[in-house]
Amino acid sequence: xxxxxxxxxxxxxxxxxxxxxxxxxxxxxxxxxxxxxxxxxxxxxxxxxxxxxxxxxxxxxxxxxxxxxxxxxxxxxxxxxxxxxxxxxxxxxxxxxxxxxxxxxxxxxxxxxxxxxxxxxxxxxxxxxxxxxxxxxxxxxxxxxxxxxxxxxxxxxxxx
Numbered sequence: 520x521x522x523x524x525x526x527x528x529x530x531x532x533x534x535x536x537x538x539x540x541x542x543x544x545x546x547x548x549x550x551x552x553x554x555x556x557x558x559x560x561x562x563x564x565x566x567x568x569x570x571x572x573x574x575x576x577x578x579x580x581x582x583x584x585x586x587x588x589x590x591x592x593x594x595x596x597x598x599x600x601x602x603x604x605x606x607x608x609x610x611x612x613x614x615x616x617x618x619x620x621x622x623x624x625x626x627x628x629x630x631x632x633x634x635x636x637x638x639x640x641x642x643x644x645x646x647x648x649x650x651x652x653x654x655x656x657x658x659x660x661x662x663x664x665x666x667x668x669x670x671x672x673x674x675x676x677x678x679x
Contacts, residue, residue, distance in 0.1 A: 577627070584615055584624040585650060585663060588640065592648045592665035599642050604634035612655065615639060629653035629660075646670030 538546070591597035604613040607626050613634035615625040628634075631653070641649040646667040653660040 580625055581652070581654075581661070585652070585661075587617070587624060588650050589663065589665045592640070592650075593668055595667045595669045597640060597648065597667075599638065599640045599648075602639040604628065604637050604639060606634050613637070613653075615652070625652070627655065629655045629657070645674045646672075 588597065588602055591601070601618050602624075603616050603618055605616055607614040607628075612626065613628040614623045615628060616623050631637075637651070637653060639651060641651065643649055643664075646669070648665050648667065650663045650665060651660050
């Protein structure tokens, strides 16, 4: 007798090949969970990428502002009143302005009730200046020191 049985058209096989309805439903649920997890992961990665781009833009703007102030101090073209903070258009942050040009340099600095109270450029004497910018959600402000080269040389020569 051959390994395959030949059935007459009226008889059915007890063993069917393929998947049952329950197996199909389980496979669909598992597939749906995998697709949901992949979609969720994609959304999270996309949100993180947008946040990284936003922070990179912010860092570039801050770098520009600090470079501008530092260069002005080194040339001897800056004094404490040359850079001021004013309320930003959003009303929730401060904008750093250059007084001479009136142009804004950095927007979105920390707002603690009054922008005008914060001093951006402070003369420490002897040609040394401190630049201070308060960032939102930062524990400590960014502080840089810059030297007016001509004033520092003059102070050193006078000390001799």
